[in-house]
Amino acid sequence: MREPIKYLFIWPAFLVVLLIGLFPLIYSLTVSFQSARLVPPRPPRFIGFDNYAALLGEERFWQVITTTSGIVFSSVLVQYVIGFAVALALFSRVPGERLFRVVFLFPMLMAPIAVALVGRMLFHSTVGPVNHFFTVLGLPNLPFLTDANWALGTIVTVEVWQWTPFVILLMLAGLQSLPRDVYEAASLENATPWQQFWGITFPMLLPISAAVVFIRIIESFKIIDTVFVLTGGGPGISTETLTLYAYQEGFKKFNLGYTSALSFLFLIVVIVIGVVYLAVLRPHLEKRA
């Protein structure tokens, strides 16, 4: 039975969602087609796709995309491998497993800015314990935060330290949901633990693995605080990420039109990566289904 009154109740919620969810996006999209600056103040002027063209033609934009992608893919890969391995260990009820479960979660519970500060102290060139350890061994001080390659490695390390617990948590939940009878059947067939892992555990956890990696990729693309505290994007712009670049343009230079365009290009990059990722995984996931 059709009751028109029900639309009356739905409309307010619909409008609120529209205002909160879509208006900022539409507004930002509009600004991305304008030359709008707060500093020095310039009245908005429609310039079509000029902001997008300028960005795509800028070497710095492509470099920050490359840097961000490098940090994201390498850190997520390591997080997944270590996270999965630790989850398997915890699932196997190693001694002290309950304590580990709690302790492993600590980094994830900390604010990224605090984690980055811890990282900065650990890898400090003169007072940091990591370099101190190397000095004790008679090795030279390593430029963890001042050489481009070392700095990228340090950022990846800090990311892995903070976010591997997230992978552990979800993979452990996945492991606990697996049916036991499959493993019992495999044991009867004398399948080795290695065969059980590749033949049962890994394929059955593929959907959750895909989801975990996808979430981490999307989240990692937003990285800013760790980089800001550890290196400030330097040396030069060798560790600058997309979000840090957007922050510099938007909140230091107040180049609003340019920053809006940058935000939408950022969105497009993430969507493209997401689509490609799901397209690559789809055959495997469908096979599982």
Added chain:
Amino acid sequence: MRKYLCATASGLTVALGLSGAALACSPDFTGVTLKVGSQTGPFIASAMQAAGESWEQQTCGKVEVVEFPFGELYPKYLTAMVAGEASFDVITFAPAWTPDFAPYLSEMPEKIRGTADWDDIAPVYRDRLMVWNGKHLSQTIDGDLHTLSYRLDLFNDPEEQAAFKAKYGYDLAAPATWDQYYDIAEFFTRPDENLWGTAEAFRRGGQQFWFFFTHAASYTNNPNNPGSMFFDPETMDAQVNNEGWQKALEDYIRSVGFAPPGALNFSSGDIRTAFSGGQVAMNFDWGDTGTIASDKAQSQVAGSVGSALTPGSTQLWNHKTNAWDSFDEPVYSPFMAYGGWQAAVPQAANNVDASWHYVEWASNPDNSGQAAVTGGSGVNPYRFSHFTNLDRWLKTFSEEEAKMYLAAQRGSLEAPNIALDMRLPGYFSYTEVLEIELSKALAGQVSPKEALDTIAEEWNKLTDEFGREDQLAAYRSSMGLPPL
């Protein structure tokens, strides 16, 4: 009779109470709450808080100091002022931001100017940095310029003196030129003793470019061409890639070799720690190195902190002749790095009168004088009276240290060729490209010449984008030059 006495007593009590209240609240700002924006403390925020407490007792108003990380201040202030929001009654900020903030700031009331307290402020602040386009829009609340600090225990050691003279052929003393600075830095660089020659800030986002500017001022702030350090004041062409700047960048990169390991990640805070921890023989910095290193509670070299002007140069680049001008004696060009914190009142403030009264209160000779000698306040001398009351300084410094520190600060302030920091609309756009290219040059990714050429090209592009005529007028104003 009893009733009469009681009534009289009650009347007197009320009258005395009222007059007491009137005395306590002078002027009376009861019910007024001022929101004062500051960077996260203790630097500056603690000074504003301390001034706020005494202001509250004096006026019965309230002061709420709202703190933000330094990097957040500029966007927070600007967005609030552009939107016309009364988020802040008083803002504390860098002079370099004045050009961007100027359209939204109220002018300092006339009654604050022309008093004895007003004349007590060093002219370079009072008549230059507190002024924009002929209007007093802000009040200096901290004096900032770079001075040299050096270890007296090392420099006065007869064995060190003899060894230095034998090696370099002249007496060991505070360096008068940058060549001497590098001789001394080289002499004291002894990794096996955990001692290095100097420390400077090299980290992108760690006050790096002000240290580079101090080097550059010595070679480019030519007294024959006032205001030509950053741009040609006739055409607004960037000067940052001329030979003077190139020499400065080569020097700045050279400093890395005499600094402790990992110095490329040093910000100004790190170099203070390096000096007060006895890790380096000298550094140059804002006045904070002096106050921290002289404080026994914070320093291992307390009692041995010498101060001097930053080195000068006998050769300065002349952009008009495209050649070096030679001078018989070193020309000192102390650089007003950052230029000190300033306080201003946005036009949108809830109570402009009360806000300016608080600003005047916080910066009066007594309150500012106390803040200047309080370690961690972040306030360095900017009034003449700050230099005259030696007793205040002796709470932290030894007498020798205090005299040298004040002489260096005052000598820098009164140096005829003092160099002003860059103040331009779009300041962050200019300094961002500078920081990026400096970092690349320091990391060896590009040569000094390549870095400076890129900066000059980008600065010229920015100038054109923002409007060359407008930027030229703003630059000339910031350098105290008359309009063309």
